[in-house]
Amino acid sequence: xxxxxxxxxxxxxxxxxxxxxxxxxxxxxxxxxxxxxxxxxxxxxxxxxxxxxxxxxxxxxxxxxxxxxxxxxxxxxxxxxxxxxxxxxxxxxxxxxxxxxxxxxxxxxxxxxxxxxxxxxxxxxxxxxxxxxxxxxxxxxxxxxxxxxxxxxxxxxxxxxxxxxxxxxxxxxxxxxxxxxxxxxxxxxxxxxxxxxxxxxxxxxxxxxxxxxxxxxxxxxxxxxxxxxxxxxxxxxxxxxxxxxxxxxxxxxxxxxxxxxxxxxxxxxxxxxxxxxxxxxxxxxxxxxxxxxxxxxxxxxxxxxxxxxxxxxxxxxxxxxxxxxxxxxxxxxxxxxxxxxxxxxxxxxxxxxxxxxxxxxxxxxxxxxxxxxxxxxxxxxxxxxxxxxxxxxxxxxxxxxxxxxxxxxxxxxxxxxxxxxxxxxxxxxxxxxxxxxx
Amino acid sequence: xxxxxxxxxxxxxxxxxxxxxxxxxxxxxxxxxxxxxxxxxxxxxxxxxxxxxxxxxxxxxxxxxxxxxxxxxxxxxxxxxxxxxxxxxxxxxxxxxxxxxxxxxxxxxxxxxxxxxxxxxxxxxxxxxxxxxxxxxxxxxxxxxxxxxxxxxxxxxxxxxxxxxxxxxxxxxxxxxxxxxxxxxxxxxxxxxxxxxxxxxxxxxxxxxxxxxxxxxxxxxxxxxxxxxxxxxxxxxxxxxxxxxxxxxxxxxxxxxxxxxxxxxxxxxxxxxxxxxxxxxxxxxxxxxxxxxxxxxxxxxxxxxxxxxxxxx
Numbered sequence: 001x002x003x004x005x006x007x008x009x010x011x012x013x014x015x016x017x018x019x020x021x022x023x024x025x026x027x028x029x030x031x032x033x034x035x036x037x038x039x040x041x042x043x044x045x046x047x048x049x050x051x052x053x054x055x056x057x058x059x060x061x062x063x064x065x066x067x068x069x070x071x072x073x074x075x076x077x078x079x080x081x082x083x084x085x086x087x088x089x090x091x092x093x094x095x096x097x098x099x100x101x102x103x104x105x106x107x108x109x110x111x112x113x114x115x116x117x118x119x120x121x122x123x124x125x126x127x128x129x130x131x132x133x134x135x136x137x138x139x140x141x142x143x144x145x146x147x148x149x150x151x152x153x154x155x156x157x158x159x160x161x162x163x164x165x166x167x168x169x170x171x172x173x174x175x176x177x178x179x180x181x182x183x184x185x186x187x188x189x190x191x192x193x194x195x196x197x198x199x200x201x202x203x204x205x206x207x208x209x210x211x212x213x214x215x216x217x218x219x220x221x222x223x224x225x226x227x228x229x230x231x232x233x234x235x236x237x238x239x240x241x242x243x244x245x246x247x248x249x250x251x252x253x254x255x256x257x258x259x260x261x262x263x264x265x266x267x268x269x270x271x272x273x274x275x276x277x278x279x280x281x282x283x284x285x286x287x288x289x290x291x292x293x294x295x296x297x298x299x300x301x302x303x304x305x306x307x308x309x310x311x312x313x314x315x316x317x318x319x320x321x322x323x324x325x326x327x328x329x330x331x332x333x334x335x336x337x338x339x340x341x342x343x344x345x346x347x348x349x350x351x352x353x354x355x356x357x358x359x360x361x362x363x364x365x366x367x368x369x370x371x372x373x374x375x376x377x378x379x380x381x382x383x384x385x386x387x388x389x390x391x392x393x394x395x396x397x398x399x400x401x402x403x404x405x406x407x408x409x410x411x412x413x414x415x416x417x418x419x420x421x422x423x424x425x426x427x428x429x430x431x432x433x434x435x436x437x438x
Numbered sequence: 439x440x441x442x443x444x445x446x447x448x449x450x451x452x453x454x455x456x457x458x459x460x461x462x463x464x465x466x467x468x469x470x471x472x473x474x475x476x477x478x479x480x481x482x483x484x485x486x487x488x489x490x491x492x493x494x495x496x497x498x499x500x501x502x503x504x505x506x507x508x509x510x511x512x513x514x515x516x517x518x519x520x521x522x523x524x525x526x527x528x529x530x531x532x533x534x535x536x537x538x539x540x541x542x543x544x545x546x547x548x549x550x551x552x553x554x555x556x557x558x559x560x561x562x563x564x565x566x567x568x569x570x571x572x573x574x575x576x577x578x579x580x581x582x583x584x585x586x587x588x589x590x591x592x593x594x595x596x597x598x599x600x601x602x603x604x605x606x607x608x609x610x611x612x613x614x615x616x617x618x619x620x621x622x623x624x625x626x627x628x629x630x631x632x633x634x635x636x637x638x639x640x641x642x643x644x645x646x647x648x649x650x651x652x653x654x655x656x657x658x659x660x661x662x663x664x665x666x667x668x669x670x671x672x673x674x675x676x677x678x679x680x681x682x683x684x685x686x687x688x689x690x691x692x693x694x695x696x697x698x699x700x701x702x703x704x705x706x707x708x709x710x711x712x713x714x715x716x717x718x719x720x721x722x723x724x725x726x727x728x729x730x731x732x733x734x735x736x737x738x739x740x741x742x743x744x745x746x747x748x749x750x751x
């Protein structure tokens with residue numbers, strides 16, 4: 001009797017498995033096959049009332065509260081509903097939102113990720129042609145959002161997102177402290193910077209403010225790496241081009257610098273326990289002469305340090321910056337792609353540029369905005385112009401693969417704590433990259 | 439007569455035939471009734487525990503990012519778990535947490551319960567409430583508060599500075615050596631109240647005559663504790679161990695909120711690794727494989743625990 005029951009339950013378990021076996025998890029994306037990228041599309045806003053849903057993160061979407069009303073004033077038949085979610089939650093839920101039946105129309109893209117491979121977002125190439133985006137933006141600014149046919153290699157192929165504004169990671173510094181230390185100007189080369197760090201240490205200051213709880217030591221490593229290796233060569237790895245490697249002279253130098261600076265006590269021994277906002281708070285309170293961070297924090301730093309806040313591109317032979325655009329894509333499930341595209345086109349206009357700049361984000365063409373001289377905004381524009389002149393804007397290493405951010409967090413923490421060395425660091429980072437881009 | 443006999447035989451036969459059905463029916467009904475009572479619970483258990491588990495097991499044999507089309511992976515996901523040192527380490531960390539979630543709380547709970555059991559104390563209900571409080575707080579809130587406590591500018595470092603131990607201050611959760619015990623301490627804080635209450639109520643059920651007899655034989659308080667209290671609480675200890683060991687192996691919220699697994703991988707536990715594999719890496723198959731391995735290990739530990747604490751028949 002007992003064996004009968006177990007036979008029965010085994011059979012029913014097998015039946016369940018067989019029933020499940022009929023379908024593999026997931027399903028091919030429903031809807032029609034990808035539209036012909038060369039098919040003509042309509043520009044402008046269609047007539048009749050249109051409702052669009054736009055999702056973003058609070059930081060990147062900050063300017064939307066000014067941009068959306070401006071667009072709606074121009075096109076009263078369009079209503080845009082704006083929803084934002086914190087960065088971490090946003091990235092984790094974006095793909096699910098795009099694949100759901102209640103998909104938003106316009107979405108902020110922090111990285112391409114698997115959105116193209118899984119056919120979640122619309123190929124914008126037809127709209128790029130129709131609106132003339134390709135001649136309006138410098139090629140480098142659009143390349144981050146071009147995806148090759150394989151769905152993972154970036155930098156070439158069709159366009160999948162339209163940039164609204166840009167952020168740049170560079171070197172913030174405290175002018176009052178430089179003066180006190182007797183340093184005449186912001187450093188122009190890595191040697192200058194190291195000399196200034198040494199001087200600051202001797203002068204009893206915290207030379208470099210660093211918060212590495214979220215892995216931000218990867219910023220100086222990448223900045224030293226890309227200015228040493230040259231932006232064009234460095235970008236290949238970030239874009240995931242086959243055969244690229246993280247094992248370059250520049251990255252080795254970057255990782256070695258972090259190790260050395262740690263040994264010399266140039267940053268807090270507690271760096272691994274401080275997050276980025278904690279580091280910003282410390283820097284604005286005068287803890288730290290230099291601070292590597294993005295322009296998104298410039299408003300906070302400028303408001304606190306006023307005239308003492310300085311910003312330059314990270315010192316090196318070429319003016320380079322880590323940066324990406326705040327870019328928006330359109331869901332493949334959107335029923336109002338035409339209106340959504342019209343909104344994306346509006347994002348490169350002067351009203352949108354002004355609203356974004358007020359939040360610390362730079363427009364594609366910096367001449368469209370004016371910054372008050374002597375403010376941090378003016379220094380951001382000056383740095384932006386230098387970086388663009390050297391074609392030195394490179395995407396974040398953190399976006400090279402879906403897991404790269406986690407890998408960089410863990411590996412830089414080991415490096416900062418002295419639990420690892422530059423060679424081990426580079427091997428671990430390359431191993432993650434090779435899993436995706438082989 | 440012969441007729442009567444034949445008749446009665448026929449009657450008997452008929453009765454046998456007739457009664458055969460009711461007996462079997464009664465028996466099967468007797469078996470069905472308890473099943474019927476458990477049916478609602480069983481239904482929910484099957485729908486929300488067994489079915490998802492089987493589904494996870496199924497997904498663990500596929501390469502799937504949660505959205506797109508899956509491809510058959512066979513045992514590749516399991517091989518990946520065994521090959522990845524970081525994932526293996528997360529399992530080791532989960533087992534290490536048993537010390538903080540189970541061993542220390544049960545030890546502390548035993549001592550506390552034994553100490554207060556014999557002393558009638560007015561403030562007892564209040565103390566009981568306070569000790570049990572961590573159990574009813576959401577773990578995310580608990581984690582957030584402890585994170586602030588261990589912050590580099592947090593109360594713990596302030597306390598150390600006040601008492602002249604400023605050399606010891608550090609960002610505890612960013613320290614490769616101290617982050618893990620700091621996370622573990624929270625588990626101890628949460629579990630101790632539950633263990634104490636379970637054991638305290640268990641002591642009340644121990645026959646007072648045993649203590650009397652021991653005292654007559656000249657046993658001291660320590661002897662009483664080891665030879666009467668501890669063996670008498672075997673069943674309660676087994677319940678406490680079951681609940682807390684599962685909490686340790688399945689830990690997620692506290693670690694996720696406090697360190698996210700860092701610095702490096704020094705506090706990574708399977709719960710956080712599964713979450714990351716699913717939502718960041720898009721490796722749902724590998725995540726399910728890790729979840730299956732974790733659930734099987736948990737079952738194995740529970741089996742061993744039941745064997746160990748089973749009363750000798």
